[in-house]
Amino acid sequence: MKRRMIYWAATLGIVGVAMAAWTMTARAGYESAEYEVIESDGNIEIREYPDLMLAATDSKMDSQGRDGSFMRLFRYISGANQDDQKIAMTTPVFMEGEIGKSDVSMGFVMPKEVAAQGVPEPKGEGVEIRKREGGRFAVIRFPGRLDTQLAKQQETKLRKWMEARGLSGAAKAEAAGYDPPFTPAPLRRNEVLIRLTDAENLEAATVRETKTDG
Incomplete structure (x- = not known):
C-alpha cells in the first residue's frame, strides 16, 4: 500500500513538472508586450509600459x-x-x-x-x-481561472499595497491573461494592472527603486 502511494505521488509529481515545463515552453513561443520593472515586491511590481x-x-x-x-x-x-x-x-x-x-x-x-x-x-x-497609452502601472500576478471574483480579490490586494506606499491609481483596473483556455488553472499566469495617476507618486516609486539598488 505504501509503495503504491509513493508510486502515485511520484507519478503526479512528474506529470506536474511536465505540465509546468510545457506551459513555460508554450509561453516562450509568443512575443510578449514589453515593459520595464521599476519596483518588485513578491508577486507585485511597478512597471513602465510603452504605447x-x-x-x-x-x-x-x-x-x-x-x-x-x-x-x-x-x-x-x-x-x-x-x-x-x-x-x-x-x-x-x-x-x-x-x-x-x-x-x-x-x-x-x-x-x-x-x-x-x-x-x-x-x-x-x-x-x-x-x-x-503607455505609462506606469502597479501589477499583481497570480494563478487560477480568471473570473470576476478572483480578479476583484487580487485588485483589492493590489490597492491595499498601493495605499500603504502612498500610490494613487485609476478607478478602473485592467486584467491580463497569458495562457490558452486549456491551460490548467494552477499553471496560468494572470495579472491585474492599475495605472498610476499621480506624477508625484510615480517619481516616489522611482526614488524607492534607486535607493534599493544603491
Whole structure:
C-alpha cells in the first residue's frame, strides 16, 4: 500500500513538472508586450509600459471570450483584415472592465514589427484598432481561472499595497491573461494592472527603486 502511494505521488509529481515545463515552453513561443520593472515586491511590481497597439473587441461574457469575442480577434489576426495579413499571436490578452460582466473590452497586442509598419484595418464589424497609452502601472500576478471574483480579490490586494506606499491609481483596473483556455488553472499566469495617476507618486516609486539598488 505504501509503495503504491509513493508510486502515485511520484507519478503526479512528474506529470506536474511536465505540465509546468510545457506551459513555460508554450509561453516562450509568443512575443510578449514589453515593459520595464521599476519596483518588485513578491508577486507585485511597478512597471513602465510603452504605447501598445491593440486589436480590440467588446466582450459580453468572460475572459475566455465565450460570446465569440476571442474568435473575432483570432479571425482578424488570421487574415480578416484589409491587407489579408496573418499576424502572430502575442501575450498577454488585455481585458478592461469587470470580467464576467457586460461591457468588457478584450484586446490582442500587435507585434512590434506590425505596429511599426502600420496595423491593418479589420474587415467587417466588431474589431477595431486601439492605442493603449503607455505609462506606469502597479501589477499583481497570480494563478487560477480568471473570473470576476478572483480578479476583484487580487485588485483589492493590489490597492491595499498601493495605499500603504502612498500610490494613487485609476478607478478602473485592467486584467491580463497569458495562457490558452486549456491551460490548467494552477499553471496560468494572470495579472491585474492599475495605472498610476499621480506624477508625484510615480517619481516616489522611482526614488524607492534607486535607493534599493544603491
